[in-house]
Amino acid sequence: MASVRTHLWFGNDQAVEAANFYADNIPSSAVTRVFTARTEPDKPIAEVVEFTVAGHEVIGLNAGPEFHLNEAFSFYLRVDGQDEVDQFWEILTADGGEPGPCGWCKDKFGVSWQVIPRELEELSGDYTSAANQRVCQAMLTMGKIDVAELRAAYDGG
Known part of the structure; x- marks a missing residue:
C-alpha cells in the first residue's frame, strides 16, 4: 500500500x-x-x-550547506486557544527562530510553521460572510495570532 x-x-x-x-x-x-x-x-x-x-x-x-528550507513548505500546527498559541510560538521562535506574519514563523532550523488556533478556522468559516471577512482582515495584520482580536473582529468590533 x-x-x-x-x-x-x-x-x-x-x-x-x-x-x-x-x-x-x-x-x-x-x-x-x-x-x-x-x-x-x-x-x-x-x-x-x-x-x-x-x-x-x-x-x-x-x-549539505547548499540546501536551504523555505516557506514553500510549512507545518500547519493547529492548537487550542491563546495559551497554546503563545506556548508554541515561544518554543518555535526561540534561539534563532523568527516570527512572521499571519501566524507564520520559522524555527531555529529554518522550518516554517503556521501556529493556528482552531478559533481562527471556526471564525473564518468559508470567508463568505462579512464576519468571516473581518476575521480574515484582522488576521492579516497580525504576526502571532491573537484570539481575542479575532473574536472582536468577528463580532464587528
Missing part, C-alpha cells in the same frame, strides 16, 4: 537535532530511527533521521 511522508533536507547537519527538538516540544512527536546512508562500507553519504511531528511521518536528511 502506498504512503506519503514529508522529506526535509537540512543544510547544516541539523536533521537529528531538529527531530529531537520536535520530539521534545511538539505533542505526539518522536524520533523513530537514525542511520547513516552509505554507498561504500567506509564512505558515509548523509545522516538520515525518521521521526514524527504530531503523528505526521517525516524523514530528515543532512543534505
Whole structure:
C-alpha cells in the first residue's frame, strides 16, 4: 500500500537535532530511527533521521550547506486557544527562530510553521460572510495570532 511522508533536507547537519527538538516540544512527536546512508562500507553519504511531528511521518536528511528550507513548505500546527498559541510560538521562535506574519514563523532550523488556533478556522468559516471577512482582515495584520482580536473582529468590533 502506498504512503506519503514529508522529506526535509537540512543544510547544516541539523536533521537529528531538529527531530529531537520536535520530539521534545511538539505533542505526539518522536524520533523513530537514525542511520547513516552509505554507498561504500567506509564512505558515509548523509545522516538520515525518521521521526514524527504530531503523528505526521517525516524523514530528515543532512543534505549539505547548499540546501536551504523555505516557506514553500510549512507545518500547519493547529492548537487550542491563546495559551497554546503563545506556548508554541515561544518554543518555535526561540534561539534563532523568527516570527512572521499571519501566524507564520520559522524555527531555529529554518522550518516554517503556521501556529493556528482552531478559533481562527471556526471564525473564518468559508470567508463568505462579512464576519468571516473581518476575521480574515484582522488576521492579516497580525504576526502571532491573537484570539481575542479575532473574536472582536468577528463580532464587528
